[in-house]
Amino acid sequence: MADYYQDYILLFITCLVSTIVVRAILSRKRNKSNRPPSPQALPIIGHLHLLSPIPHQALHKLSTRYGPIMHLFLGSVPSACSQEREGGAIDVGRELLTLSNNVVSRMIMSQTCSEDDSEAEEVRKLVQDTVLLIGKFNVSDFVCFFKNWDVQGFGKRLKEIRDRFDTMMERAIKEHQEERKKRKEVGNGGDGQIKDLLDVLLDIHENENSDIKLTKENIKAFILDVFMAGTDTAASTIVWALAELINHPDVMERAREEIDAVIGSGRLVEESDLVNLSYLQAIVKETLRIHPTGPLIVRESSESCTIWGYEIPPKTQLFVNVWAIGRDPKHWENPLEFRPERFLSEEENGKSQLDVRGQYFHLIPFGSGRRGCPGTSLALQVVQTNLAAMIQCFEWKVKGGNETVDMEEKPGITLSRAHPLVCVPVPRLNPFPPL
Template identity: 70%
Template sequence: MENLDVKHKYVRCFPDIFAAGTDTSAITVEWALSELINHPEIMKKAREEIDSVVGKSRLVEESDIANLPYLQAIVKETLRLHPTGPMIVRESTENCTINGYDIPARTRLFVNTWAIGRDPNHWENPLEFHPERFVVEDGKSQLDVRGQHFHLLPFGSGRRSCPGTSLALNVVQATLSAMIQCFDWKLSGGVVTADMEEGPGLTLPRAHPLICVPVTRLNPLPLL
């Protein structure tokens, strides 16, 4: 019976691994591309950065990301406005008092990361998509998304922060940079602006799928 319970435990983990490891990254890329379509000047600036660092003779690689601070800033700004984990669930282990509130032990707590990322007390023009807020004067990307700054918590913080943070950032940044480098993106049906309505769900999906047409800028196959 004990072995069976262990087996069931691992079976239950598989859907969590696949859902958390694929759905969230795909949604983040979709939100980022939506914002770039709605802000062509930001798309142009990101493409110019990629062209200056990578060139047009090869496909952008994960090793290039460290030299693409503006692309990193775009991903951070996407995670600020559209965190794939809009609510973080925690449970208090002991009685404590925070800001005058008495919280008993074993209390279920919900941290609204979506609201934190849009809080005007911490962000200037919080509803504006502005990646430059994450870039300092020397051009380097600032503010970490790994839970070191409590007004930016897309992956949570502390010992129970998302274990897949590094993988997620690598996947999202590498995928988005290749999509920017190789294609121009046009909305289908003559639509000019992407709809940014949010849908219900634990991972903050779009209310309506992003349907767009890739226009080849660089052919990625010869580059491979």
């Protein structure tokens, strides 16, 4: 038995030494082929140890030493990186997540989650579980030795989430199909009726002459994407914006004065008012600059290319650090300051004209080009309208009597707060305007 144990130890040492030698040889070859600069890598795991605890912050620190383009090995995968009266306290983020779920659910299925408490909790839990799982580091994706192993049990958890979502969507699709059948039986095929997204997708699915062919699995996958992209991100942006406003009462007061001047106290702010709320728009832009919901944009090169004289081979993952770009002092004066006025002043190189839709590469919270976020307009409408209503209707007191809130970040695929924003909302308007 001892002999077998010694053999295993010898085999492990041999494999380790072989890996180090191969790494060294490959490293020399990479240097000769003019690849981007790279930190010292460890055997097997490459540079993974350098990316904790929060990847976008760690990548930003590395870029200050190795430059704006780096060559990293994430395990076995090559990557490049570019830079109502006063009541009780509430968890603002949780309430906003429910709101976002309701908005998306109403667009998709013509109903809000709050109409059924059990279903609301099911949707919230499903979204949160999916976002958490997507944000986890999966060793099987990066270390070739574990490619076919579910080392961390993510495969099992993924199947469980997929089955839960499938059950929910099967129920929703069945209800829609039954309602559509009833309308046809009474001679109303839906003409003149407002359709939700699921209706539109089912129209395409049932139309044999449609140029686009959609299966039920396609429909489920598309709706899952909309739920994931449209709930957590919008809620997170509003929470970050409110936290900044609490920490900067002068900005909060100026925003409130603008809203009061444009809307008054007799009605609630509406989407149509946003065009006249330029300072509110600047607040949202500044929030997205400092706290982009997707701090890292991930792409993969389809073919060999040259960037800044460096050779980037095909199948290389590219991490664009949106978080670091928004804090780059080469493009932003006092980049760590929350100052919405930078988007209003004509003196700062036309910053007031900057848009967040991907046309200006130093402000790309929604990405850019063909792979940019297709829901940008909707996200801006939801974020700006709801933030404006929260500013108009309430004073926000931090639980515990603190005058400021911490701005610590939590690791994940989206930029979330490390600690919940717990506040006491105090109504400003009396009487409260009718909805």
